[in-house]
Amino acid sequence: MLKTFDDRALGSSSSNKVAPSAGTPLEQSSKGRDALLNCLISGGDERLECEPATGLNMYGYGPSPRPLDLAFGSSTASTISAPAFAAVGAYHADLLREMETHSAADIYAREIARTRTELLLLLGLDQGLGSLPVDAIMATSGTDIHLFAAALLARQDDQTLMTVTLMGNETGSGVMAAASGRHFMSRVSNDCPVAKGEELSPGHATRNTTVAVRSADGTLRSDEEVEFELRGLIELARAAGLRCLLVVTDVSKTSLLAPGLETVFRLKARFGSMLDIMIDACQFRVSAATIRAYLTHDFLVAVTGSKFLAGPIFSGALLCSPRMSERLKQRPLPAALADYCAKADWPEGWMARDVLPHRANFGLLLRWKAALFELERFVRAPEEKVIAVLSAFAEAVGERLAQDSAFKPLDGRPIDRKPLWDGSEAARWDEIPSIFSFYLCNPHRGGMLTAAETAAVYKNLAVEHGDLVPVRLGQPVRCADFSDMPASALRICLSAPLIAQACESADAFNGLISQAMTVLDRTADAAAQLTFEPSSARASL
Incomplete structure (x- = not known):
């Protein structure tokens, strides 16, 4: 029989429990799975708390895998992948068994x-x-x-x-x-x-x-x-x-x-x-x-x-x-x-x-x-393939953001670490951007969306609508004030798992680019469908 403190340490306490979500590949008892989920949101502050009804925290993420989401929001947070969840679940089960005979603090150390x-x-x-x-x-x-x-x-x-x-x-x-x-x-x-x-x-x-x-x-x-x-x-x-x-x-x-x-x-x-x-x-x-x-x-x-x-x-x-x-x-x-x-x-x-x-x-x-x-998994991918994926993604997304009237790219600059390398010109994957920030525009109404409107689009995209799976972008970042109109930028991002998967085959890479374009299509559609009244202070492009 596990001690009360040990139960709590491994996520079995009744506080801060999350609602189960569908789609996990891990076959385990409901009790063991709930303990794992609650352990994953333990040992932090209130930012980890999940709403019982949704199983999601203040960032809109939870501890369960959501493999169908279009997950391009890693600059804010991410959902654990199904393979990582399976590996962590097995590890958690081993810890539970060892806890029957050993101190929680000693095992943790x-x-x-x-x-x-x-x-x-x-x-x-x-x-x-x-x-x-x-x-x-x-x-x-x-x-x-x-x-x-x-x-x-x-x-x-x-x-x-x-x-x-x-x-x-x-x-x-x-x-x-x-x-x-x-x-x-x-x-x-x-x-x-x-x-x-x-x-x-x-x-x-x-x-x-x-x-x-x-x-x-x-x-x-x-x-x-x-x-x-x-x-x-x-x-x-x-x-x-x-x-x-x-x-x-x-x-x-x-x-x-x-x-x-x-x-x-x-x-x-x-x-x-x-x-x-x-x-x-x-x-x-x-x-x-x-x-x-x-x-x-x-x-x-x-x-x-x-x-x-x-x-x-x-x-x-x-x-x-x-x-x-x-x-x-x-x-x-x-x-x-x-x-x-x-x-x-x-x-x-x-x-x-x-x-x-x-x-x-x-x-x-x-x-x-x-x-x-x-x-x-990421460090196993050959760097030349990682560079190729990042470069092609940056080109495709950058071109789309620059040419589509639904978007206005946020002002940025190249990532320059030359002072670290004593003049070396070697190609490095981390000098290629993996976060792309942009304002939203409504071409039918003219001008950029306000911060409040951008937040509404962000939240709407993250919710499943019929056959449309959730779109996960980086949370809006307050970047500017145009007259008295606050403006925020959304972000489409690559993560290590997305890159590692795209390195596996040409089909996987093409699928990544296709998904990114779908994300931007749906984002543009959501911005165009807003019913907010035009703002007298709306910024012009």
Whole structure:
């Protein structure tokens, strides 16, 4: 007989249960399947909660596979694939059997350590950098990683920390609060309530400032303008005796690498040790080689398994180079972080382990297992095929968005990582965009749709209508204000599973392009059929 805590740890509690959904390929008992579903949405904050009636969370996704969906929304979230669900289900069943005779916390400690090792292996980091180990701190979400980074760097040398991030519309709604050392939601991974917005360490708040990369009309600010603003902010921080953490987003919700790497390296050369750099690669649209290059420069790197990798939401990791590990592993943590993570989530030898509870978070473990299932499949695909798929998709989608009057592409720029490669011109898959952002237009009425209208189209597409399967796009991103009219951009995205499948055959690749065109057809139709009254402030093209 399993203990009550063990039952809850593996998702058998009655709280936060999800409604079953059809279409899963896994043949298992209803009880075992329900336990798996509930485990997959455990060990996080309220963003994981699912509505009982729909089985979907606030992003419109749930823990069950939905293989019929046209799934092109991985810049927001994804639904677990049927193969990953089957693999995780078998793994979950093994854990349940072992729980009959062993401690949940002990099992979790062993398995999350194995998961950490597997992640580093798939990234080519299992041998470390220069024979010294790379450390990975496991976290429930990308936002948690920002909180951890701020906590590790705060009060170093008795200096207050100032974090500099991009505006939340390019990163995440909770990032700015987390980067300032504050609770960013109302519940944490151990299911305890917290005061959203309150400092984790009262009286030791991290300062936070943000930089916009777009102008009010949605166009991109120049690199020179952004660099000038950043330099001024960091100069003010240095004059005030502060340390700084600059968060570089690679890539953002709208496929930006910002600020540009030439700017980042110039700032690092100018400010030296008072400026630390963290790469927010939480979309995980970066190659293993790119991650290794960032770590070689002693930049912290944040990744998650729930965007490009298309694992279920809420699995993150903060990667630390050997030199950064040596510097940070003896840093104390705020006591409040004991509610966010377990001892085993942190690598051996880190002081953080001394103040964290020996407990299990099987939800985090299973979500990472699903993400790594997809990562392993993706890294097996030959890079030349991955490049071919990405290039052809970018050409087809880019041409459609540019030529169809139903769409207006959002202003963007190429992904440029040349400063990492010392002038090397080798082709790399992660320099080809996999997120394509666009405003919606109604050609019959004239002008772009408002943010509210775009949101209505997004929600309508995600619902099954008769024989029409749901279309999953990236959630609308508020990008501009035209006069007094707010405008948002939708996103059509490639994920690792979509690319891996398209690499298997010409038919699979052609099917991917066909599906993408169907998605854009249906999106254009939905925009044209809106019955909203024209707005006097509607922007013209």
